[in-house]
Amino acid sequence: MTPAQAGRVAWFVVSIFVVETVVFGLSVLPAFSFWTWSVALVPDQWILRPAVVAMSLLPAYLVFAFALIGLSALSTRICGWRTAPNGAWKLRDLEWPLLDWSRYMISTHVVRVLVGTFFRASFLWSLYMRWNGARMGRGVHINSLSISDHNMLDFGDGVVLGENVHLSGHTVEGGMVKTGTVKLGRFCTVGLGSMVGINVEAGEKCQIGAMSVVLKGTRLDAESVYVGVPVRKVERNSPAAQTVETALLDA
Ligand SMILES: CC(C)(COP(=O)(O)OP(=O)(O)OC[C@H]1O[C@@H](n2cnc3c(N)ncnc32)[C@H](O)[C@@H]1OP(=O)(O)O)[C@@H](O)C(=O)NCCC(=O)NCCS
Incomplete structure (x- = not known):
């Protein structure tokens, strides 16, 4: 490791540690303030105080979760920690774009573990991704923790990602980190357990089947159904696509 690389890594470690702390x-x-305040409100009698302490833990966690998604997203925005588009960085070079990307990943991971575990698929999870850089329409549901590089994602209204979908704006291949955008048109659904590569674009109401793989750089037609590994187009006019749109527009 060169002295310049060592300096960059040292700053990387210190900065991510300080910011996350x-x-x-x-x-x-x-x-914590909410918790201590609610505990101080009740007299210290037999079961009363322990009961209030126990009951205040969940509301206190909700306050923590909301604060964490806001502050974490704010910190990455202020620090400029984002995934740079069209990147191709050698891991061993430890250049700044790679380190910025790594800090963005770490910050996302902290929120994923502490908030996403309970809140994936909820509005809070989509809100976090939007605050953390994603372009996202209304009524987007993301039931997966394996979504990263939020600033590389562009989802239209009503997009649904099923459980355990893997979708991100990067891939690691042959010692290189490569980055690219992922665009899903309005009312696209990605079936559970599927993998979507970088530089993928799907048209409106495109349905990707469960356990499918969309290879990097693939263009998927609107109002079409794709399944398999890698995906192939299934020639049929899926009624499911229309059902999704109707349900959301009626809401
Ligand atoms: C892809 C999908 C939308 C297709 O539904 P559909 O339009 O009603 O079509 P069908 O179920 O009739 O299937 C059409 C063809 O694709 C095949 N197929 C469907 N889903 C498949 C999948 N996940 N993997 C491989 N093949 C699949 C069927 O075998 C059928 O093949 P055939 O024409 O050779 O017989 C649906 O099968 C699916 O996978 N949905 C995922 C839902 C999901 O996970 N949502 C996330 C939130 S829970």
Whole structure:
């Protein structure tokens, strides 16, 4: 490792540690204050105080979760930690775009573990991704923790990602990190357990079957159904696509 690389890695470690410490601490602060305040309100009698302590843990966690998604997204925006588009970086070079990407990944991972575990598929999970850089329409549901590089994602209204979908704006191949966008048109559905590569574009109401693989750079037609590994187009006019749109427009 060259001295320049060692310097970059040292700054990388210190900066991510300091930022995550501050973000985590500030997120805990309102929850902790709420908790101590609610405990102080009740007299210290037999079961009363322990009961209030126990009951206040869940609301305190909700306050923490909301604070964490906001502060974490704010911190990555302020620090400029994003995935650079059309990147192709050698891992061993440890250049700044790679380190910025790594800090973005770490920050996302902290929220994934502490908030996403309980809130995936909820509005809070989509909100976090939007705040963290994703372009996202209304009524987007993401029931997966394996979604990263949020600033490389562009989802239209009503997009649904099933459980355990793997979709991100990067891939690691042959010692290189490569990046690219993923665009899903309005009312696309990605079936559970599927993998979507970088530089994929899917037209409106495109349905990707469960356990399918969409290879990098693939263009998927609108109002079409794709299944398999790798995906192939199934020539049929799926009624499922229309059902999705109707349901959302009626809401
Ligand atoms: C892809 C999908 C939408 C197709 O539904 P559809 O339009 O009603 O079509 P069909 O079920 O009639 O299947 C059409 C063809 O694709 C095949 N197929 C369907 N889903 C498949 C899949 N996941 N993998 C491989 N082949 C599949 C069927 O065997 C059939 O093949 P055939 O024409 O040779 O007989 C549906 O099968 C699917 O996978 N949905 C995933 C839903 C999901 O996970 N949602 C996430 C939130 S829970």
